[in-house]
Amino acid sequence: MRIAIFSDTYAPEINGVARTLKRYTDYLEKRGIEYRLFVPNVSTPVPTVPQVQRLSSIPFLLYPDCRLALPNPHIKHTLEQFKPTLIHIATPINIGLYGLHYGKKNGIPMVASYHTNFDDYLEYYHLSLLNKLLWKYMHWFHRSFDKVFVPSKSTKEKLLQNQIHDNIELWGRGVNHQMYTPNKRSSEVVKAKYQIKEKNLILYVGRIAPEKDIHIVLETFYSLPEHIRKDAHLIIVGDGPLFDTLSEQHQEQITWTGFMEGEQLAEVYASSDVFLFPSPTETFGNVVLEALSSGLPVIGANAGGVQHLVKEGKTGFLCEPKKVNQFARQTSILLENSDLRSAFSYSARAYAKTISWDEIFDQLLESFKDVLYKKKRISA
Known part of the structure; x- marks a missing residue:
């Protein structure tokens, strides 16, 4: 399994999505699973990691301290060399759009993970008029994926109600019991x-x-x-x-x-x-x-x-x-x-203590294998 991951946020940014993705890539490394991660660059110095390609970025309108990655020709070169067997998109804008386009064009199995209730954010920033347009876009964006992962039951219910996808699976979160005790x-x-x-x-x-x-x-x-x-x-x-x-x-x-x-x-x-x-x-x-x-x-x-x-x-x-x-x-x-x-x-x-990061990621990996197996059967 070779996973190409696209996200507009990642460590050292401080938010739930970035921290979860860092845990995720740490797990992949521990399991010896190859991956390439495409994320925005950051202002603070970070170690160069071969698996992580940081891209030029611009500030996000609602969150100026968050940045949106700008695709460039080097991504295509990296992907052609890497030859991903699965594409995982964590954010539905900018770099996520590039991953979606590349996956569709090359017939690569794709999954998405939904992390943020954008509709709720619109209300807080007085942009509720964009709600219908948002859900229309989210429906279009997610329809090409083989599976969509969400963190909680309520999020799953929301996406089902808005007919975002009919194959939605829970991908929960863990906690470091030794750190937080x-x-x-x-x-x-x-x-x-x-x-x-x-x-x-x-x-x-x-x-x-x-x-x-x-x-x-x-x-x-x-x-x-x-x-x-x-x-x-x-x-x-x-x-x-x-x-x-x-x-x-x-x-x-x-x-x-x-x-x-x-x-x-x-x-x-x-x-x-x-x-x-x-x-x-x-x-x-x-x-x-x-x-x-x-x-x-x-x-x-x-x-x-x-x-x-x-x-x-x-x-x-x-x-x-x-x-x-x-x-x-x-x-x-x-x-x-x-x-x-x-x-x-x-x-x-x-x-x-009943919630383990490794167990959660083990389940995610099994779900990935299921996607690949079903895709292989269909194309056979």
């Missing part, structure tokens, strides 16, 4: 580092952007009963277009760390008391799984991929999107009841 809890160290005096730590990790409902995080914190809020501190980890404005406007009992990763992030996860994540636009919710693996109860939105990760009343609570009163009430319940928090924490860690 309750054993790294050191609340006093974290509090001392950020000069936090309050007893309880509420954590949000994610992009500081409209589609994450970051304003709901802030409103929830301000809506906590006074006797609870005076002993609580909100830590917001992440960067994005709203960071500068919001971090200047909201400072009392709130710490804005900016971007964070690795051991530093794992320590903050494990040292917090509850994880607040109201985003309704997730196709999966990688940070939610990291929080659960860290033994952190989650108060999340009952929408998108998050609803499938949080076990109501066992590992956390699910609230209706944008209902600040619900988020505030459930956060208050967990902060007031340490025994309930401990029970949720134990269940959260136990659930997260």
